[in-house]
Amino acid sequence: MQTRREFVGFVAAAALGCSVEHRKPRLFEATFDVASLDRDGATIITPMAGLDGAPILIVRESDRRFHALSMQCTHEGCPVNPPVRGVITCPCHGSQYDLNGHVRMGPARLPLARYETRYDQRARTVVVWVDA
Numbered sequence: 001m002q003t004r005r006e007f008v009g010f011v012a013a014a015a016l017g018c019s020v021e022h023r024k025p026r027l028f029e030a031t032f033d034v035a036s037l038d039r040d041g042a043t044i045i046t047p048m049a050g051l052d053g054a055p056i057l058i059v060r061e062s063d064r065r066f067h068a069l070s071m072q073c074t075h076e077g078c079p080v081n082p083p084v085r086g087v088i089t090c091p092c093h094g095s096q097y098d099l100n101g102h103v104r105m106g107p108a109r110l111p112l113a114r115y116e117t118r119y120d121q122r123a124r125t126v127v128v129w130v131d132a
Contacts, residue, residue, distance in 0.1 A: 025132040026131055027131065028050060028129060028130045029128070030127070030129075031125050031127050032044070032056075034058060040061060042060045043057055043083055045082055052072050053072070054071045057070075058128070059099050064121060066117050067100070067115075069097075069114055070112050070114075074108045078091065083099060086098060093108075094107070095107055101114055117129075
């Protein structure tokens with residue numbers, strides 16, 4: 001016969017299992033140290049490539065908000081240059097993007113691919129991912 005404590009433990013374990021099953025699987029996930037990003041608009045380029053094979057640009061929006069962009073041009077897939085004064089330029093055909101990945105100047109028509117992010121203030125890291 002099951003005790004009440006065993007039953008409650010079983011229900012809790014089952015609920016935890018259900019919540020894990022409902023989480024979307026991820027195609028890509030990585031964690032990066034962002035402690036060096038000490039001002040809004042500061043950026044780093046990760047040493048690791050993202051899902052599309054291009055490096056990832058992490059941008060500090062505020063002391064607790066960051067976003068991450070692919071450094072692959074949406075025009076023809078060329079690697080874009082690191083940002084200069086807030087502008088990301090593709091050396092192949094001259095497309096330009098702002099730090100949010102929006103097109104400033106073509107020929108690109110689509111923004112840079114954006115990753116989901118979560119900031120861990122205690123660890124000063126950003127988790128970057130793409131859901132399946």
